[in-house]
Ligand SMILES: Cc1cc2nc3c(=O)[nH]c(=O)nc-3n(C[C@H](O)[C@H](O)[C@H](O)COP(=O)(O)OP(=O)(O)OC[C@H]3O[C@@H](n4cnc5c(N)ncnc54)[C@H](O)[C@@H]3O)c2cc1C
């Protein structure tokens with residue numbers, strides 16, 4: 430069965446997941462481990478990279494006042510009714526259980542509440558939802574490009590490619606504002622960086638990775654796009670054998686789509702629109718796409734038709 434067919438026949442539902450670990454990576458980033466059992470384990474073991482789950486944060490406690498970042502003090506008491514979408518950084522099948530990991534950035538009342546989760550707590554999750562990345566035939570090289578919090582699904586994609594598509598070599602490019610804005614556990618040392626293994630999360634799969642920071646405080650100085658273009662000046666892969674996968678802010682995705690089109694390279698982008706229902710009912714997550722008739726556009730739903738789209742289909 431192809432990945433696309435697997436996504437269509439996939440079992441989805443609402444499940445309880447148990448927190449197995451909760452690690453603070455830096456001021457605003459956390460890595461959360463969850464364990465699913467029974468039908469939840471069966472549903473999530475087949476999660477395709479780029480798919481997501483809707484997390485119920487409504488009944489989580491608010492953190493103690495001294496741990497709330499200054500800029501979020503005003504929103505910290507806001508009620509959170511809607512579930513919040515998160516993609517996965519890692520999915521591991523363990524006998525009849527499935528362990529999943531997410532990385533989240535504390536941005537508002539929902540993610541603030543998630544800070545209070547502790548080992549043993551349960552979280553209600555709905556998923557796996559949406560359409561994830563696909564792997565076109567004949568690709569020898571997959572260039573994974575992440576900006577900011579676009580990093581988690583590309584870590585998952587690395588795990589997936591190195592397990593199921595060994596003929597496709599992934600290389601990761603990750604951009605952040607500075608070394609204080611990086612959602613990683615730790616960076617590798619100077620020697621590893623010189624060997625092009627900058628980020629441990631990719632090094633774990635023996636996958637090369639490049640880090641770019643806008644202020645040059647770590648890795649390449651410049652945006653992740655500059656870093657990717659710099660790589661292209663030193664490497665000249667056969668376009669038909671390459672696929673680009675990208676996740677990050679929309680202007681970054683638009684530029685990647687343009688570069689891919691110029692180089693005639695297949696490209697898939699994961700769009701992170703604001704979502705409410707997450708299952709195609711409320712129409713709040715529209716993405717403007719090109720229609721088959723040249724010059725015309727149509728609207729698709731990020732939660733149902735995406736979040737991963739062929740870059741050529743998006744009307745950036
Ligand atoms: C498919 C999908 C996958 C995602 N995966 C991750 C992930 O792996 N890790 C992670 O940290 N976040 C991820 N997000 C974003 C995450 O859902 C939001 O950051 C979260 O819902 C914020 O909730 P909040 O209540 O804390 O803040 P809110 O008050 O809801 O938002 C705080 C601020 O963040 C902005 N924001 C909220 N959602 C988004 C969004 N989708 N895109 C851009 N800006 C947004 C808002 O405009 C606002 O300025 C994903 C979103 C989608 C749609």
Ligand code: FES
Pocket residue numbers: 703704705706707708709710711712713714730731732733
């Ligand atoms: S979030 Fe409701 S339709 Fe997409």
